[in-house]
Amino acid sequence: MESLLAAILINGLLLGILYAIIALGYTMVYGILQLINFAHSEVFVTGAIIAYETFRILSPAPDAPPGSGLNPYIVFVIALVVAMLVCGLLNILIERLAYRPLRNAPKLVPLISAIGVSFILQDLLRLFEGVQGRFDLAVNVPAAFNANVVTILDNNIQIKDVLLVVVAAVMLFGLNRLVNHSKTGRAIRAVAQDRVTAGLMGIDSNRMIALTFMIGGALGGLGGVLFAMKFPNINAYSGTIPGTKAFSAAVLGGIGSIPGAVLGGLVLGVVENFLGVLSSFALIFPKLAFLAAIKSEYKDVGAFIALIVILIFKPSGLLGRNTTEKV
Amino acid sequence: MTALSRTPGMRPGSAPDRTVPLIIYTVVTSLLLFLALGDLTDSVKFPSVITSGVFLLFLGSLLLAYQWKASNVVKLLVGAFVLLIAIPDVGRLNGSYFDLAIQMCIFAALALGLNIVVGQAGLLDLGYVAFFAVGAYVWGIFGSGQFQQIVQSNLPYTPMGVGDWLIPLILTLLGVAGYLWLKSIDRAHPGAMKPQGAQRAARSVSILLIVIGVAGVLTLVATLINAAVSSYYGSHAPSLTALATGINPNFFWLFIFIAVATAAISGVLIGLPVLKLKGDYLAIVTLGLGEVIRVFANNLTKYTNGPQGITTITTAPVSWMDKLATSLKFPPEQFKLFFLYFLVLVIIAVVITVNVRLGRSNIGRAWVAIREDELAAQAMGVPLVKTKIMAFATGASFAGVMGVIFAAKQQFISPESFSYLQSIGVLTMVILGGMGNIAGVILGAIVVTWINLSVLPGLSETIQSSFPGLNSNLDPAKYNRLLFGVILVLMMLFRPEGLLPSARQQAMLHENDDTDPAESSLNADGALGGALGTGAAGMPDVESPGMSPRLENRTTGDKK
Numbered sequence: 084m085e086s087l088l089a090a091i092l093i094n095g096l097l098l099g100i101l102y103a104i105i106a107l108g109y110t111m112v113y114g115i116l117q118l119i120n121f122a123h124s125e126v127f128v129t130g131a132i133i134a135y136e137t138f139r140i141l142s143p144a145p146d147a148p149p150g151s152g153l154n155p156y157i158v159f160v161i162a163l164v165v166a167m168l169v170c171g172l173l174n175i176l177i178e179r180l181a182y183r184p185l186r187n188a189p190k191l192v193p194l195i196s197a198i199g200v201s202f203i204l205q206d207l208l209r210l211f212e213g214v215q216g217r218f219d220l221a222v223n224v225p226a227a228f229n230a231n232v233v234t235i236l237d238n239n240i241q242i243k244d245v246l247l248v249v250v251a252a253v254m255l256f257g258l259n260r261l262v263n264h265s266k267t268g269r270a271i272r273a274v275a276q277d278r279v280t281a282g283l284m285g286i287d288s289n290r291m292i293a294l295t296f297m298i299g300g301a302l303g304g305l306g307g308v309l310f311a312m313k314f315p316n317i318n319a320y321s322g323t324i325p326g327t328k329a330f331s332a333a334v335l336g337g338i339g340s341i342p343g344a345v346l347g348g349l350v351l352g353v354v355e356n357f358l359g360v361l362s363s364f365a366l367i368f369p370k371l372a373f374l375a376a377i378k379s380e381y382k383d384v385g386a387f388i389a390l391i392v393i394l395i396f397k398p399s400g401l402l403g404r405n406t407t408e409k410v
Numbered sequence: 411m412t413a414l415s416r417t418p419g420m421r422p423g424s425a426p427d428r429t430v431p432l433i434i435y436t437v438v439t440s441l442l443l444f445l446a447l448g449d450l451t452d453s454v455k456f457p458s459v460i461t462s463g464v465f466l467l468f469l470g471s472l473l474l475a476y477q478w479k480a481s482n483v484v485k486l487l488v489g490a491f492v493l494l495i496a497i498p499d500v501g502r503l504n505g506s507y508f509d510l511a512i513q514m515c516i517f518a519a520l521a522l523g524l525n526i527v528v529g530q531a532g533l534l535d536l537g538y539v540a541f542f543a544v545g546a547y548v549w550g551i552f553g554s555g556q557f558q559q560i561v562q563s564n565l566p567y568t569p570m571g572v573g574d575w576l577i578p579l580i581l582t583l584l585g586v587a588g589y590l591w592l593k594s595i596d597r598a599h600p601g602a603m604k605p606q607g608a609q610r611a612a613r614s615v616s617i618l619l620i621v622i623g624v625a626g627v628l629t630l631v632a633t634l635i636n637a638a639v640s641s642y643y644g645s646h647a648p649s650l651t652a653l654a655t656g657i658n659p660n661f662f663w664l665f666i667f668i669a670v671a672t673a674a675i676s677g678v679l680i681g682l683p684v685l686k687l688k689g690d691y692l693a694i695v696t697l698g699l700g701e702v703i704r705v706f707a708n709n710l711t712k713y714t715n716g717p718q719g720i721t722t723i724t725t726a727p728v729s730w731m732d733k734l735a736t737s738l739k740f741p742p743e744q745f746k747l748f749f750l751y752f753l754v755l756v757i758i759a760v761v762i763t764v765n766v767r768l769g770r771s772n773i774g775r776a777w778v779a780i781r782e783d784e785l786a787a788q789a790m791g792v793p794l795v796k797t798k799i800m801a802f803a804t805g806a807s808f809a810g811v812m813g814v815i816f817a818a819k820q821q822f823i824s825p826e827s828f829s830y831l832q833s834i835g836v837l838t839m840v841i842l843g844g845m846g847n848i849a850g851v852i853l854g855a856i857v858v859t860w861i862n863l864s865v866l867p868g869l870s871e872t873i874q875s876s877f878p879g880l881n882s883n884l885d886p887a888k889y890n891r892l893l894f895g896v897i898l899v900l901m902m903l904f905r906p907e908g909l910l911p912s913a914r915q916q917a918m919l920h921e922n923d924d925t926d927p928a929e930s931s932l933n934a935d936g937a938l939g940g941a942l943g944t945g946a947a948g949m950p951d952v953e954s955p956g957m958s959p960r961l962e963n964r965t966t967g968d969k970k
Contacts, residue, residue: 119690181899191534192902194690195841198536198834199898206892213884323830324701330694380709387698391683394691396614 084367086237091356093238099352100251101313104306105329106336106344107258108174108299114339115275115295117190121197122177124326125204126300129173130166130307131317132208135220137162142223155225159246159308166304174300175293183289208319222315243312254305255345261298262341271295275339324383328355331390337400346401351386358385429480432471436488439468440496447503459872462864465507468496469856476849493755501747502740508747510864512819515754516812518855519761521839522848523808526765528837529845530774531801532781533685534693536833537700541806543707543828544676545669545813550720550823551713552665558653563712567644570637578630585623592616624679655724662726666757666814673810674803681802685795700833707825719824723817725750750819757815761808765848768804777801831891835862838894841901844908853910858897862890 105127112120141158181200185193212218228243262268273281274291282288310325311317328351336347359382393400446456446464456464475488501508520542527535551557595612643650684695707714714720728749735748768774776797779787788794817823835858843854870887873880901908 117690119694181903184903188902188906190690191532192906194534194693195837196899196902198837199895199902202834202891202895203899204895206889206895210884210889210892327694327698327701331698334691334694378709380705383705384702387695387702390698391695394687394695395617395683398687398691 087360087363087367089236090238091360092353093235093240095353095356096349097244097247097313097352098356099332099349100247101306101310101348102325102329102332102352103345103348104251104254104302104309105325106333106348107341108303108306109330110333110336110338110341110344111295111299111302113333115271115292116182116193118182118193119197119330120174120177120296120299121194121201121326122181122204123174123299123303124322124329125201125208125319126170126174126177126303127307127310127326128208128317128319128322129204130170130304131222131311131321132212132220132307132319133166133169133304134162134308134311135222135317137165138223138225142225155227158225159228162308163250163305166308167301168304170304170307171297171301174296174303178293178296183292205319205322212319219316219318222311222317224312224315228312247309247313250305250309254302258298258302258341267291267294328383328386331386334390334400335393337402340400340402343400343402350401351389354389355382355386358382427480428474428478429484432474432478432480432484432488435474436468436471436491439464439471440492443468443496443500444503447500457868457872459865459868462510462860462868465500465510465864466857466860468492469860473849473853498738498748498751501744501751502738505741505744505747508744508751509819510860512747512751512754512815513863514856514859515751515758516816516819517836517839517859518852519754519758519808519812520836521843521851521855522761522765523805523812524836525805525840525845525848525851526768526777526808527801527805528840529847529851530769530781531777531798533798533801534690534696535802535805536693536697536830536837537680537703538696538805538809538836539828539830539832540680540700540703541673541677541809542813542816542832543703543825544673544806545810546817546823546827547707547714547720547813548669548672548810549662549665549814550723550817553656553659553662553723553725553817554720555654555656555722556713556715556720557656558650559715560713561639561643561650561653564636564640565644567640569641570633574633574637575630578626578633581622581626582630583623583626585620585626588616588619588623592620655722659724659726662724662814662818666811669810669814670807671810673813674807677803677806678799681799682795685798685802697830697833700830704825704828704830707828714825717825719822719826720817721822723821723823725818747819750815754815757811761811762848762852764804769848773797773800831894834894834898835890838897840908841906842897842909844910847908847910850908850910854908858894861893866890866893 105123108123108126109120112118112123137158141153141161177200181196182193185196209218212220224243228241228246230242231239232242232245233240262271270281270286271291271294273284273286274288278288281291329348332347332351333344334347335351336343336345358377359379361377362379443461443464446461469492471488472492475485497507497511501511520538523541524535524538527533527538551560592613595609595616599609680696680699684692684699687695708717710716725746726749731749731752732745735745736742740748776787776792777800779790779792780794780797784794816827820827836855839854839858840851841854842858843852844850866887866889870885873884873886
């Protein structure tokens with residue numbers, strides 16, 4: 084029983100951190116443009132595929148003697164840096180081509196364009212892997228990362244889990260410094276609040292929006308690398324579900340709010356893990372036998388129902404500010 | 411490919427009478443088509459991609475008959491010739507074109523349904539295919555051996571315990587109490603725009619009770635039906651064995667209406683909780699709900715047979731149609747397609763009529779009002795939720811009836827047929843053709859279905875046969891997402907109002923222009939604002955002259 088609860092909490096928090104990182108990309112873009120960047124899920128998959136390719140290219144051959152080849156930590160850092168750079172630039176490119184020309188159009192126009200970009204990217208990623216002759220990837224995480232660090236109530240914590248937490252913490256700290264304690268961050272917040280007035284104050288809003296997309300894309304790439312290490316089976320289409328859930332997490336926490344996205348991600352991760360193992364409670368408590376019918380696949384359903392309930396009862400999310408409807 | 415650039419450019423207006431060109435076009439394209447199919451001479455052999463291009467050109471005569479100014483008799487004759495004589499004949503020569511024509515009609519009806527939700531009422535629904543799935547599964551379960559298996563899994567029959575019906579009944583009563591409570595709260599505080607404090611908490615609790623009550627009603631009904639069905643078949647074993655291939659196929663006709671009702675009810679049920687949401691939130695929630703339906707179809711293995719799907723779904727037997735098909739020398743394996751083709755034509759005629767009539771009715775005007783400006787519509791007394799739910803339910807019912815046809819035609823359905831990809835595919839049809847315009851939406855559906863089901867597989871075939879060793883991951887047929895994506899982005903960037911923009915939209919916006927005559931030049935732009943507007947704040951509903959240059963920029967797709 085205790086080990087099950089611990090498993091829910093540990094796995095839920097790890098998953099939640101991943102959701103939080105992806106959700107940050109959604110929430111920052113939404114905060115500045117009021118646009119759901121549907122393509123963000125594909126940006127994140129791009130990060131995962133970069134992780135795959137980096138580990139594949141830089142890992143030592145299987146018959147090489149142990150200790151040869153690059154240090155796995157260096158490979159990991161390379162994967163992170165490349166993924167953040169590529170995904171950040173990709174996101175800027177998307178913004179430039181598909182969103183900026185539609186800046187003044189009615190709201191649904193860029194939204195539909197975003198869906199289109201998301202679909203284009205899915206098939207381009209598929210094409211990329213198709214040319215290489217594969218499509219379903221199994222990310223080959225360096226063996227050193229699978230070693231156990233500590234065991235809490237029968238739950239093994241591996242090095243890759245620790246890496247996930249450490250990288251996420253560093254990233255959050257950096258993001259906080261950037262957004263809340265730097266001149267650039269103040270400019271971004273000003274554009275998010277009122278683009279026209281920010282322009283009058285001498286802020287180049289196009290540059291700030293591009294920068295936001297860059298940061299969002301870099302976070303997506305980072306999330307992709309970490310996601311690929313935790314869930315090694317990925318393909319070009321595997322971004323939609325985590326992407327939608329991460330957006331749900333952003334809404335849950337209050338869209339546009341950075342601490343909200345983190346909190347929402349953690350809550351959603353734990354709730355989802357709880358729903359996923361609900362049927363195992365039937366084994367522990369014989370009186371709850373009906374729970375056995377709840378398959379773990381229904382956890383996806385739970386995430387969306389949570390989203391609907393939140394939107395109905397507290398549309399501004401857990402940490403979001405109430406906005407009044409303007410005529 | 412030429413058809414794409416050619417056909418849509420035609421516009422009505424003060425154009426000269428084009429009766430003769432219309433006849434010539436129809437005759438030439440139909441002759442070309444029959445030549446391509448090898449009906450005229452055996453010596454000519456066209457590659458399949460060219461043939462399907464000719465097929466689209468030939469269908470273009472329908473569009474021209476609609477768009478061009480010509481004698482009405484000729485227009486009717488062209489329409490009747492294309493739909494009733496030529497396409498069945500093409501189908502007789504090559505069954506795949508029959509199949510394609512039916513698919514085009516199915517998707518046209520789906521797109522018309524989505525057009526009501528997105529184009530008329532301005533609610534972006536990304537999970538539309540869920541209602542299609544509802545219709546398909548309603549007939550799929552009963553029209554195949556699946557129903558027998560469901561019943562058998564409940565046998566031997568065990569009588570219901572008290573708790574089985576008492577608990578849902580109590581929950582139902584709780585829901586009724588919650589509803590009455592909510593009504594009394596609203597009566598006690600009339601006109602309160604934003605409930606505060608205790609009243610707000612009480613409202614939340616009563617809404618929660620209503621939700622519990624709805625769940626209770628559903629459980630109660632399901633339990634009672636389950637008990638009734640299994641107790642009946644528990645004592646009538648022979649009638650259960652008779653269900654091995656599904657219920658009597660003549661029930662197909664009844665199930666068309668049942669599917670309409672079921673899809674409409676699920677539209678209401680899904681719509682009720684989410685329609686309070688605005689534009690982009692609604693989009694992501696409907697996306698999620700579409701996935702939810704797919705997850706259920708995948709996991710409710712007892713009812714849907716899970717990922718394996720349901721096979722050997724039957725259709726109604728219509729002996730006189732079969733006799734007619736025999737006398738017209740149709741091969742027996744095409745009898746079903748022959749019947750379904752004419753059925754689908756009738757249904758799509760009904761769908762178009764309903765669409766046109768609704769669009770001109772009070773409800774249609776209310777939809778447009780909500781799309782243009784939700785707050786203003788509300789202030790004018792348009793009941794928001796009721797009107798939106800009507801849009802959702804109407805769109806859903808179109809999808810439901812086409813689900814039945816789809817299940818009957820494919821004979822096989824699985825959760826994969828109802829993915830997010832399909833929802834976006836239907837959205838692409840609506841956007842490509844022109845939101846809010848019936849002819850445009852049908853054009854979009856025909857073109858997208860044609861590319862998706864005829865051109866891409868044809869290209870794949872050609873490529874596979876010319877480069878046999880090619881990596882199968884490069885198969886063009888697998889890249890329809892890319893196609894949908896490119897269409898969506900390019901249309902949004904350069905022509906958001908679609909290939910055939912809605913004329914009614916333009917006329918309506920023109921009417922409002924009397925305050926500012928200069929606006930008339932912005933018509934196309936106004937139509938786009940209207941067709942895509944969510945009514946959210948910040949939309950240029952009321953355009954001031956000062957905004958014109960910026961708007962004009964947008965019209966021409968100028969990107970600086």
